[in-house]
Amino acid sequence: MYLYETHLHTCQGSLCGRSQGREYVKAYQDLGYDGIFITDHFYHGNTAVDRALPWDAFVDGYCRGYHDAREEGEKQGFKVFFGIEEHFAGDEYLIYGVDDAWLKSYPGMKNCTRAELYREVHAAGGVMLQAHPFRDRDYIKGIHLALGYSDGIEAVNTANRPGDNLLALAYGKKFGKVMSAGSDIHDVKNVRSGVGAIGFENPLRDEKDFAARILRGEGPTLVYDKAFFDGAEADLRLPVEEYKEAGSVPISHQEVLSWLKEVSL
Numbered sequence: 001m002y003l004y005e006t007h008l009h010t011c012q013g014s015l016c017g018r019s020q021g022r023e024y025v026k027a028y029q030d031l032g033y034d035g036i037f038i039t040d041h042f043y044h045g046n047t048a049v050d051r052a053l054p055w056d057a058f059v060d061g062y063c064r065g066y067h068d069a070r071e072e073g074e075k076q077g078f079k080v081f082f083g084i085e086e087h088f089a090g091d092e093y094l095i096y097g098v099d100d101a102w103l104k105s106y107p108g109m110k111n112c113t114r115a116e117l118y119r120e121v122h123a124a125g126g127v128m129l130q131a132h133p134f135r136d137r138d139y140i141k142g143i144h145l146a147l148g149y150s151d152g153i154e155a156v157n158t159a160n161r162p163g164d165n166l167l168a169l170a171y172g173k174k175f176g177k178v179m180s181a182g183s184d185i186h187d188v189k190n191v192r193s194g195v196g197a198i199g200f201e202n203p204l205r206d207e208k209d210f211a212a213r214i215l216r217g218e219g220p221t222l223v224y225d226k227a228f229f230d231g232a233e234a235d236l237r238l239p240v241e242e243y244k245e246a247g248s249v250p251i252s253h254q255e256v257l258s259w260l261k262e263v264s265l
């Protein structure tokens with residue numbers, strides 16, 4: 001099986017990133033991965049780039065970590081793919097299948113809604129996966145599930161509490177979403193096996209190929225150490241709602257917890 005990291009931050013693109021793009025290449029290559037997606041925090045997230053810059057310059061700054069990793073990957077014969085992580089109101093989305101030229105052509109992304117972004121990403125042949133949908137952290141005030149505005153979800157994010165991932169897996173199973181797994185890594189020192197990854201029997205050619213497979217419903221195999229879930233319990237505290245363009249709809253905790261019956265690890 002060909003393994004890929006789907007969720008990775010560099011210090012060039014993400015304020016919370018600790019390592020340069022190029023540093024990740026050898027680390028993942030040594031673990032036997034076939035490639036990595038660089039998904040730095042974009043405009044509304046914890047970006048490392050000055051938001052006051054003109055749009056094109058902002059995008060160039062944002063893509064620096066990716067290009068750095070990509071250059072190193074080309075030297076070492078290792079695949080480096082582009083991705084984006086954008087933030088709304090505690091809910092974040094991993095976008096795959098677009099590139100920096102697309103970002104430059106879409107300055108409206110600065111002020112778009114989730115639904116608008118979803119339409120634009122699709123029009124470009126890309127996909128939008130909701131990252132860690134049940135993450136519970138201090139900066140998150142509520143859970144917004146973009147059921148109709150996502151092509152899939154990150155069901156296993158090993159930077160999350162295991163119980164939050166149980167809820168994400170339950171949500172994915174309940175609604176038949178394509179699921180992915182990633183480590184949400186910010187520091188090359190933390191590269192190790194057993195954290196979230198995806199696997200495919202046939203190698204990915206590029207980020208467009210990944211997006212096309214997701215659009216065809218050919219989701220990847222989720223690869224993670226099952227021990228991560230030992231003793232995990234869903235501890236749902238935040239209010240949950242389904243995001244809809246016309247206005248969000250609350251979902252009771254009781255209903256969300258009832259989805260857990262469908263989870264198998």
Ligand SMILES: [Zn+2]
Nearest residue numbers: 009014016046
């Ligand atoms: Zn971060």
Ligand SMILES: [Zn+2]
Nearest residue numbers: 007009085184
């Ligand atoms: Zn992230």
